Amino acid sequence: MNIQFKKGALELCVLALLNKQDHYGYELVKKISDRIAISEGSVYPLLRRLKKEEYFTTYLQESQEGPSRKYYQLTDKGRDHLNDLLKEWEHFSEGVNHIIEEGVSHE
Amino acid sequence: MNKKEFLTSLETRLKKLSNEEREDILQDFSEHFEVGKAEGKTEEEIAHSLGSPGQIGKEILASYYVDKVETSSSTTNIFKAVWAVIGLSFFNLVIVLGPFIALVSLIVAGWAIGASFVVSPILFLINIAVFPDAFMLFDLFFSITLCGLGLLLIVGMLYVSRISIKGFVKYLNYNVNLVKGGMNS
Structure with a gap:
């Protein structure tokens, strides 16, 4: 799939995952890359940008194995943003699906 | 690695x-x-x-430079930001450099016209000094009118430049978001 397109969806994926519960970086990356082929490193710049936009906050938490982990927690602002993005996404995918159906059924 | x-x-x-x-x-x-x-x-x-660490670094640097322009929009900062955003992909070369060149040319042209209007009475005086026979009242008044127009134009250009810089920074930001995974347009 087109790279630009994938990256557009990445933000939505991150916010949607954090909507349910807090995650640490590695977990977020794995959950996304299990489903979509991405270059995993680009998730971190995205996380930094969204944090700067105050869509989530971070906190450190110890773990049994390995070093303490940085968890990401969605803010109210982030939740609002997620809802906006979801609306856009639904509108967009509805449109695309409609066009595909039209195009493919007439072949 | x-x-x-x-x-x-x-x-x-x-x-x-x-x-x-x-x-x-x-x-x-x-x-x-x-x-x-x-x-x-x-x-x-x-x-x-x-x-690749190279690509990740590029993405981080581009948003760093754009943030910097937002806080202080000096000329070097703007050029650095434009360059960094272009570096993200070929897509941005076309979509960032084109509007940037157009915008800069328009602003430069505006300033040049304003400045030449303002100095036109001086040019008129030089002309009189060199060719005293060529004195014409029409030329005098015309150049004074141009001078006034030029002053207005320069004041206008001040605003235009300021607004264009702000607008262009927004546009850069939008591009960074686009490339880095934003859908917020």
Whole structure:
């Protein structure tokens, strides 16, 4: 799939995952890359940008194995943003699906 | 590439950032490696899935420069930001450089016209000094009118320049978002 397109969806994926519960970086990356082929490193710049936009906050938490982990927690602002993005996404995918159906059924 | 090579490579690309911010980023990636290793992956596997440190560095730097323009829009900052955003992909070369050149030419042209209007009475005086016979009242008044128009134009250009810079920074930001995974237009 087109790279630009994938990256557009990445933000939505991150916010949607954090909507349910807090995650640490590695977990977020794995959950996304299990489903979509991405270059995993680009998730971190995205996380930094969204944090700067105050869509989530971070906190450190110890773990049994390995070093303490940085968890990401969605803010109210982030939740609002997620809802906006979801609306856009639904509108967009509805449109695309409609066009595909039209195009493919007439072949 | 192992963890150390990956982090070193990324670090050299992030020299421009403050120590604090660079350490923070490297810490994120270091954590990523550690968690991956705890899950039984090799450093090479993890580095491979992360992708190229060069590309990651570019993405981080581009948003860094754009942020900088937002706080202080000096000419060098703007050029650095434009350059960094262009560096993200060929897509941006076309979509950022074109409007940037057009905008800069328009602004430069506006200033040049304003300035030449303002100095037109001086040119008129020089003309009289050189060819005293060529004195014409029409020329005098015409050049004074141009001078007034030029002054207005320059004041206008001040606003236009300021607004264009702000607008263009927004446009740059939009491009960074587009490339880095934003859908917010």
